[in-house]
Each structure stands twice: as structure tokens, then as C-alpha cells.
Amino acid sequence: MPEGHLIHYLANRINAELRPGPVTVTSPQGRFLASATQLDQHEISHAEAFGKHLFIDFAAPGPEHIVYIHLGLIGKLTFETADADWGQIRLHIARGEVAANLRGPQWCRLISETEFAQALAKIGEDPIREDADPNKVWAKVSKSKRSIGSLLMDQKRFAGVGNIYRAEVLFRQGISPTRPGHNLTRMEFDAIWEDLVQLMRAGVITARIDTVRPSHTPAAMGREPRKDDHGGEVYVYRRAGAACHVCNTPVAVTQAEGRNLFWCPNCQAN
Structure with a gap:
């Protein structure tokens, strides 16, 4: 299972390579299709990591606008060319010629700010974060x-x-x-x-x-x-x-x- 440093690394890459501007969001595998459709062509406000948990906040309408990802034991989020289509891609986020493709996560959910706060309440202190106590x-x-x-x-x-x-x-x-x-x-x-x-x-x-x-x-x-x-x-x-x-x-x-x-x-x- 990836450790926390890698999740922060991925959050940093999302912020650097998939912003600013609208992004293409799809779910080639189909398991995240409804949520992907809701987010498609909206901008990413920011991505951040808490421990082994990744949150991607979209400037999208509706209460549910935060993608919550946990890679688990076999999940991978890889940065590839936008036309890469190998494997079972749960979530595809592309901007220009660059895409972040999520495969095999433990979970990938679209959540609200209330659910985000509930998730954080279950996570301990992250040594990487400046706000850790x-x-x-x-x-x-x-x-x-x-x-x-x-x-x-x-x-x-x-x-x-x-x-x-x-x-x-x-x-x-x-x-x-x-x-x-x-x-x-x-x-x-x-x-x-x-x-x-x-x-x-x-x-x-x-x-x-x-x-x-x-x-x-x-x-x-x-x-x-x-x-x-x-x-x-x-x-x-x-x-x-x-x-x-x-x-x-x-x-x-x-x-x-x-x-x-x-x-x-x-x-x-x-």
C-alpha cells in the first residue's frame, strides 16, 4: 500500500499539471460514470492529502464536489498522455495532453464538504502537513x-x-x-x-x-x-x-x- 509521501506527491502533481482551467473527467470503466459526468468540464480548485487519503476538490455545482480516493493495496494513480487507455480506468482527468488515470483503488467516491469533515475526523495527524499536531x-x-x-x-x-x-x-x-x-x-x-x-x-x-x-x-x-x-x-x-x-x-x-x-x-x- 502506498505510504503518505506518495499521496502528497500525487496531490502536488494534480495541482501543478491539471490546473487551472476546465478538465475532462470520464470513467472509461464505468463505475464512476455518473459522478464523472457531474464534474466534467469544471475546474479543480485544489487537491490535498491527509495521510493515505487523497481529496480532489472541484469547482462544480451541487453539494457533492470532492473526489475522495484511497488507493488501498493495489490502486494506482498515474500521470500519462491523455490518450492512454490501457487497463481498467476508474477515473480519468485530463487537461490538454496530460491525464491522471486511476486504476484499482480501494475506493473512489464523490462526497460533500460535510462528508469530507467526517472523513478527516477519522484520520490521525500527518507528519507531512504543516498543520499536524x-x-x-x-x-x-x-x-x-x-x-x-x-x-x-x-x-x-x-x-x-x-x-x-x-x-x-x-x-x-x-x-x-x-x-x-x-x-x-x-x-x-x-x-x-x-x-x-x-x-x-x-x-x-x-x-x-x-x-x-x-x-x-x-x-x-x-x-x-x-x-x-x-x-x-x-x-x-x-x-x-x-x-x-x-x-x-x-x-x-x-x-x-x-x-x-x-x-x-x-x-x-x-
Whole structure:
């Protein structure tokens, strides 16, 4: 599932490439046809992301004018030429020769401002957003018996953080993923939050996840670059059994929140 940095990247591209001016909105697959017809030839006011949720606000008549997208596990929103027609396109938004095509989302809905507010109420604080309030997250984490490895995947707390950022930020901070939230100090929590802000905002620019410090890049260590569908240079994610870049201990893996959780037993002993 795409993590929050990619959703912000997509929102930025929509704002940059599909505005200003009216856009062509269709649903070649047909499942969003009625809503697409309502939006066709209207302008996009703005697109924005909250965690893993994308909202595209149209300057269209009627109470329902916001397209609400969640990509889920297999969904993709790709920028292509306006005449691209491969696959099952749920939503097609084109301006000139450029189009954003949505395929296989978990959902794509047309909602009102009231429904938008209701959706936001269910989403936690997004480290990428300037209006995020980490104090609200700390208030919940500091009282929780759940492990920090579990809490970081809770979208009602850390919006946009996924399996990669979870594993990598805990490694970078030397914190065991099994530590209960209420056992973290405020200083440790603040370090996790600030690291997420730095890493995830960088990911918005590059549309990939890179978490290794300069001293651990392939060039600095004389090692081969990472080869993985997710791209980016990481410390522990999908490196089970491989030597830790810092201490050479084999990277461990277990299940947490239904996903593989990777960590270094030595670097993250606390």
C-alpha cells in the first residue's frame, strides 16, 4: 500500500499539471460514470492529502464536489498522455495532453464538504502537513499499552505512516518495536516524530523512500545499491537475514499488525 509521501506527491502533481482551467473527467470503466459526468468540464480548485487519503476538490455545482480516493493495496494513480487507455480506468482527468488515470483503488467516491469533515475526523495527524499536531498523538501514545511498532501503523494516530517508515524510523532512533507506547519518554516520541517529518517530506519530493544516513549510502559503504520494487535505500525493511549496515547483526523479522516487521536486535535492543 502506498505510504503518505506518495499521496502528497500525487496531490502536488494534480495541482501543478491539471490546473487551472476546465478538465475532462470520464470513467472509461464505468463505475464512476455518473459522478464523472457531474464534474466534467469544471475546474479543480485544489487537491490535498491527509495521510493515505487523497481529496480532489472541484469547482462544480451541487453539494457533492470532492473526489475522495484511497488507493488501498493495489490502486494506482498515474500521470500519462491523455490518450492512454490501457487497463481498467476508474477515473480519468485530463487537461490538454496530460491525464491522471486511476486504476484499482480501494475506493473512489464523490462526497460533500460535510462528508469530507467526517472523513478527516477519522484520520490521525500527518507528519507531512504543516498543520499536524504531534501533541495529540503523544497524548494517545503515552497512555497506550500497545507496542510502538503497532501504534505507528495506526492511521488514527500516525496518518500516512506505513510498513516501511515504521521499521525505518524505529531503527534510526534505536527503539525496539516491542516497546509499549507508555514506556516511551517524551524525548523519544519527539525524536520519532521529527524524524518522520524529515523523512516523509523528503519522500514527497523524490516519490521514493530513502532512510539511510550519508555514512551508510552504497557509495559510502562500497556496497551495491538496493534492488527492490519499492526503491530507495533503507536500513532494515525487507532485509531479513542480511547484515545490519551499522553493526552487522542479521536483520530480524516478525509479524505485527498483519505485516512483516523488520528490525535489528542489536541496534534496537531498548
